[in-house]
Amino acid sequence: MRLATASQMVAETATAEAHVECAALTRSFPAVNGTGELPVLGPISLSIRRGEFFSVIGPSGCGKSTFMDVLAGLTTPTGGTVRFEDKPVVGGTVPDGIGAVFQQDASLPWLSVWENIAFGLRRRGTDPVEIKRLVDYALGFMGLTPFAHAYPNQLSGGMRQRTCIARTLVMKPRLILLDEPFAALDAQTRLLMGDELLRLWRETNATVVLITHALDEAAMLSDRVGAMSARPGRFIELIETGWSRDRDSTIVSDPGYGALSSRLWSVLRKESMKALDHSLGTEKE
Ligand SMILES: Nc1ncnc2c1ncn2[C@@H]1O[C@H](COP(=O)(O)OP(=O)(O)OP(=O)(O)O)[C@@H](O)[C@H]1O
Numbered sequence: 613m614r615l616a617t618a619s620q621m622v623a624e625t626a627t628a629e630a631h632v633e634c635a636a637l638t639r640s641f642p643a644v645n646g647t648g649e650l651p652v653l654g655p656i657s658l659s660i661r662r663g664e665f666f667s668v669i670g671p672s673g674c675g676k677s678t679f680m681d682v683l684a685g686l687t688t689p690t691g692g693t694v695r696f697e698d699k700p701v702v703g704g705t706v707p708d709g710i711g712a713v714f715q716q717d718a719s720l721p722w723l724s725v726w727e728n729i730a731f732g733l734r735r736r737g738t739d740p741v742e743i744k745r746l747v748d749y750a751l752g753f754m755g756l757t758p759f760a761h762a763y764p765n766q767l768s769g770g771m772r773q774r775t776c777i778a779r780t781l782v783m784k785p786r787l788i789l790l791d792e793p794f795a796a797l798d799a800q801t802r803l804l805m806g807d808e809l810l811r812l813w814r815e816t817n818a819t820v821v822l823i824t825h826a827l828d829e830a831a832m833l834s835d836r837v838g839a840m841s842a843r844p845g846r847f848i849e850l851i852e853t854g855w856s857r858d859r860d861s862t863i864v865s866d867p868g869y870g871a872l873s874s875r876l877w878s879v880l881r882k883e884s885m886k887a888l889d890h891s892l893g894t895e896k897e
Pocket residue numbers: 641642652670671672673674675676677678679843
């Protein structure tokens with residue numbers, strides 16, 4: 613059975629510990645026309661639990677990637693705070709324990725798959741014997757062992773993305789940030805990658821924050837889905853999916869899955885219309 617019982621959920625909530633904590637978080641950028649500031653994000657006050665799989669959905673341009681950049685320490689908040697493991701994330705450096713994977717192919721074309729995965733470990737100064745153990749394990753886990761000595765241009769898009777995910781995961785992040793990592797993949801590969809991601813999440817006990825445009829992906833993968841408003845992005849609804857930890861892509865045939873997907877769409881529809889009106893200049897007063 614995949615749906616967690618009410619008592620399991622209560623027990624989980626009772627022992628849940630905040631892993632990431634945002635308080636009154638905002639981010640704005642200088643407006644393109646040079647006058648004033650464009651508010652892009654927030655205010656956001658949100659607690660993400662340790663070990664939680666949290667997905668973020670929202671209309672195009674609402675600030676999802678900016679949110680991820682702030683969590684990763686890649687950009688500094690304009691106001692408010694982010695704390696990871698009770699330490700402030702200030703921007704400028706990615707805190708130890710956080711690993712991020714982006715939509716764009718970030719594989720290093722001059723290195724083999726094996727060397728791509730070993731890249732961060734070498735920079736960290738990990739012992740070579742340990743590097744070999746970790747990289748070989750990651751290759752096997754991601755189904756890349758036969759391609760260990762191939763170069764990125766000899767791989768499919770899915771394999772390249774798996775290489776990037778493996779490169780992040782060998783660093784053993786306790787918080788994994790994923791910004792549309794499967795966006796360039798076909799629907800079947802995305803489902804399979806979703807299964808692999810769930811397996812990884814279970815085995816590593818990491819906290820995952822996934823940004824996605826795909827409501828079906830959010831419905832299948834998450835413990836909780838945060839739906840953002842049109843820009844400036846705020847969380848307008850936080851939806852507990854109620855799935856148990858042993859879920860996989862077969863969940864799409866569960867009766868609860870269809871109901872959840874349509875709930876996500878109904879939350880998002882109004883905000884997406886607002887974002888579209890805004891970009892077309894057809895907003896109503
Ligand atoms: N460095 C920047 N300077 C100025 N404006 C920026 C910068 N980064 C993002 N923005 C603006 O912030 C807004 C939100 O961008 P962001 O990429 O965070 O949205 P998103 O929800 O991830 O978009 P999408 O769904 O289309 O990927 C956009 O209007 C964008 O132009």
